[in-house]
Amino acid sequence: MTQLLAIYDMDKTITHAPTWTPFLIHTTRTGGAPWRLALVPVAALAAAGYLAKLMSRGRLKHIMQRMMLGKTLTPAQERRAAEAFADRVMRNGVFAAALRQIEADRAAGYRLVMATASYRFYVESIAERLGFDAVIGTESLRDANGHLLAGIDGENCYGPAKLAMIERWMAREGIARHDAHVRFYSDHVSDAPTFAWADEPFAVNAHGPLRLLAKAKGWPMPDWER
Secondary structure (H helix, E strand, C coil), X not given: CCEEEEEECCECCCECCCCHHHHHHHHHHHCCCHHHHHHHHHHHHHHHHHHCCCCCHHHHHHHXXXXXXXXXXXXXXXXXXXXXXHHHHHHHCECHHHHHHHHHHXXXXXXXXXXXXXXXXXXXXXXXXXXXXXXXXXXEEECCCCCEEXXXXXXXXXXXXXXXXXXXXXXXXXXXXXXXXEEEEECCHHHHHHHHHCCEEEECCCCHHHHHHXXXXXXXXXXXXX
């Protein structure tokens, strides 16, 4: 029996805006350490360093989390932060057209999978509210007590690594590629490997390089920003 998979990127595909920096600011403001907001300009300098190719995306994430959230978060703090931010995102941060497509895929029998470069520890709360069945995301380092650390465990779920992580998830789930029909939705050209691998690639809210690639490949380009 064919397995139907609908795999969605999250930031700027489902959500109006990227979520990592808003998550950090929201958690800093509401989590008892608002003084850390004074470090936002320093975080902006780190982001400029990434744009100048002086550091990797993973290193940028590490620096930003360490500055804004501190050395560790307990499981309880982590859970509260993720739940509170997910509630905020769901209030006004999701494209209405994305909600309609998610519901249409669910009604058609697709298993809903979110595959995102954002950290899984907070994405899962958003995905749960959207009715997703599984989340593939960037994993976080933890100490011996399960406290969240500022660092990536494994690969940043981005570019070719995202496709590799999807394939590993499918292997764990016992889903053979030849037995699956895959829809894939993303807004960013970095997901070109997964677009090419999918049976039905959708270049959602495509801009710049992705629009050019999608036109060349004949991929649909739904606009969920309307």
